[in-house]
Amino acid sequence: MSLKPTLSVFRFSARLVRRARRTKVFVALSFLPVLLAVILQINRLASPGRGLDGLEVFGNVVMGFSLQFLVLLLSLFYGTSITADEVENKTLTYLTTRPVSKAAIILGKYAAVAVFLLLLVWTSTIIAFLILNMDRLGYGPAWAFLGKSLAALSLGTICYTALFTLIGTFLKKSVLFGLFFCFGWENVVQYFPGSTQRFTIMHYLKSLLPGIGMGGQSSGIESFLMFRLEPSSVMMAVITLLVLTVVFAWLACRIFARKEYLFDA
Amino acid sequence: MTSDGLLIRADKLGKWYGNVLGLSDVSIDIGPGITGLLGPNGAGKSTFMKLLTGQLRPSIGSVTIGGRAVWNDSEMFRRIGFCPEQDAFYEDTTGREFLTGLLSLYGFPESEVRERAERALAFVELLDDQDRLIRGYSRGMRQRLKISQAVAHEPEILILDEPLNGLDPLSKRKVIKLVKEYRTEGRTVLVSSHVLPEIEALTKSIVLVHHGKILAQGDIHYIRDLIDAHPHIVAVKTNDARGLAGRIVGEADVLSVRFDETAGAVFFETRNRDRFFDRLTRLAADQGFDVEEITSPDDNLQSVFDYLVGK
Numbered sequence: 001m002s003l004k005p006t007l008s009v010f011r012f013s014a015r016l017v018r019r020a021r022r023t024k025v026f027v028a029l030s031f032l033p034v035l036l037a038v039i040l041q042i043n044r045l046a047s048p049g050r051g052l053d054g055l056e057v058f059g060n061v062v063m064g065f066s067l068q069f070l071v072l073l074l075s076l077f078y079g080t081s082i083t084a085d086e087v088e089n090k091t092l093t094y095l096t097t098r099p100v101s102k103a104a105i106i107l108g109k110y111a112a113v114a115v116f117l118l119l120l121v122w123t124s125t126i127i128a129f130l131i132l133n134m135d136r137l138g139y140g141p142a143w144a145f146l147g148k149s150l151a152a153l154s155l156g157t158i159c160y161t162a163l164f165t166l167i168g169t170f171l172k173k174s175v176l177f178g179l180f181f182c183f184g185w186e187n188v189v190q191y192f193p194g195s196t197q198r199f200t201i202m203h204y205l206k207s208l209l210p211g212i213g214m215g216g217q218s219s220g221i222e223s224f225l226m227f228r229l230e231p232s233s234v235m236m237a238v239i240t241l242l243v244l245t246v247v248f249a250w251l252a253c254r255i256f257a258r259k260e261y262l263f264d265a
Numbered sequence: 266m267t268s269d270g271l272l273i274r275a276d277k278l279g280k281w282y283g284n285v286l287g288l289s290d291v292s293i294d295i296g297p298g299i300t301g302l303l304g305p306n307g308a309g310k311s312t313f314m315k316l317l318t319g320q321l322r323p324s325i326g327s328v329t330i331g332g333r334a335v336w337n338d339s340e341m342f343r344r345i346g347f348c349p350e351q352d353a354f355y356e357d358t359t360g361r362e363f364l365t366g367l368l369s370l371y372g373f374p375e376s377e378v379r380e381r382a383e384r385a386l387a388f389v390e391l392l393d394d395q396d397r398l399i400r401g402y403s404r405g406m407r408q409r410l411k412i413s414q415a416v417a418h419e420p421e422i423l424i425l426d427e428p429l430n431g432l433d434p435l436s437k438r439k440v441i442k443l444v445k446e447y448r449t450e451g452r453t454v455l456v457s458s459h460v461l462p463e464i465e466a467l468t469k470s471i472v473l474v475h476h477g478k479i480l481a482q483g484d485i486h487y488i489r490d491l492i493d494a495h496p497h498i499v500a501v502k503t504n505d506a507r508g509l510a511g512r513i514v515g516e517a518d519v520l521s522v523r524f525d526e527t528a529g530a531v532f533f534e535t536r537n538r539d540r541f542f543d544r545l546t547r548l549a550a551d552q553g554f555d556v557e558e559i560t561s562p563d564d565n566l567q568s569v570f571d572y573l574v575g576k
């Protein structure tokens with residue numbers, strides 16, 4: 001498959017994503033970690049005797065919020081919208097009557113959404129990090145911590161977005177199903193002991209977080225994210241997340257190419 | 266540009282939506298020129314067009330353009346332009362962005378995308394409004410923008426699903442002019458409508474569709490003859506319904522007479538509506554019948570089709 005049609009769809013879709021009305025709401029939502037960081041930093045500065053570490057606060061609260069809530073919600077609403085919005089707004093015809101394959105439509109739109117979400121998540125995470133660690137910006141391990149956190153958030157974003165893109169291609173009530181999946185399955189099963197937790201994407205994302213997988217010597221995120229976690233190796237987690245992303249995207253393309261989409265009158 | 270070999274062909278084409286019939290056993294060849302697809306709402310016109318444009322897969326039979334099946338053949342859309350029925354757009358883009366965005370999907374260089382978009386916008390007389398958000402466009406402007414996205418890549422086959430629906434008379438005239446202009450040498454235009462005069466204004470070649478089947482196909486005179494043979498009901502409200510009926514009932518073209526005392530009306534069934542109206546006008550003038558109202562309750566395409574299928 002040629003890359004050019006996918007790039008054309010990507011450029012067109014990127015413009016539509018930026019212009020979408022929901023974008024303002026989700027940009028505001030994506031800056032909640034920044035707001036959280038501001039509040040926590042003020043609290044830290046107001047009570048210097050409590051010895052709260054900026055990196056620890058970032059890991060515990062900001063990463064917890066971003067990974068367990070923000071990434072899920074953004075991926076859910078934007079991923080499912082890739083097909084559902086076109087069908088609901090009856091604009092799908094404009095894309096499917098062009099000389100681009102249906103796979104190129106899905107991949108181009110997916111790429112546009114994923115890049116947009118990554119920009120949102122990176123921006124808010126980096127700003128929150130800077131706010132909480134402004135007193136130790138020269139501290140190397142802190143930047144490594146940020147780098148690993150961004151990697152986990154990025155893999156989470158592309159994997160969840162691919163999953164919800166897939167769900168959006170074949171389910172009419174995809175958002176409802178996605179909410180159950182995110183805040184039912186993912187949020188519950190990740191805490192199951194043994195290998196059951198490996199049936200969640202969140203398990204692999206948490207396995208990537210800094211401080212995990214180093215013989216249990218976690219650095220400050222255990223209280224929020226490590227409860228009952230039996231981490232996979234970093235290599236295993238990365239490969240699993242990438243494979244899942246590719247499989248979800250491939251299935252989404254296959255279903256989209258075969259399914260007939262009828263518009264409600 | 267020619268359309269050699271670009272014949273639209275449906276062969277025993279059928280489509281079901283679950284248990285609901287959309288189209289049944291349609292076999293037809295459509296060549297260059299304008300062809301009108303005429304039928305009441307729900308007749309199967311849109312289903313046929315969606316099958317033609319690869320949005321639906323045939324349940325049975327085949328539909329080909331230039332000998333190639335359309336379903337999942339995206340390259341075919343370099344040669345086809347489609348204007349859908351639904352009034353749907355990416356509302357938060359401008360007319361120009363909408364067109365350039367869609368044109369970029371053809372792989373044209375950026376400069377050509379801009380040129381083509383400008384040409385298409387000029388064609389539908391929207392150049393002055395190209396930088397306004399589509400959300401603010403009037404119904405007529407939206408309809409013309411839809412046509413522009415269908416013609417911007419200069420396809421050999423143009424398929425328009427109810428392009429005149431909901432337009433005011435001025436906008437209708439503009440769209441009719443656009444469609445006629447587009448039919449240059451060798452190009453094929455297929456237009457659907459549920460309103461006979463709209464189709465008549467566009468073409469003489471008509472296909473009648475009803476209940477998912479092709480009822481008749483031919484030029485406008487043949488279709489007109491079919492329709493004129495359809496017995497019409499004419500309701501007349503008058504102060505002397507029985508007196509009027511007595512004067513008219515003996516005429517050969519009057520098939521039946523029925524009274525509605527509460528409405529104060531008399532219903533005539535006639536085989537020749539024009540002659541009936543002539544006579545009625547003369548009687549009102551010469552004999553002094555006080556006619557309050559004349560209506561044709563079955564003067565719509567649905568009743569014509571019901572007649573043609575023998576209901």
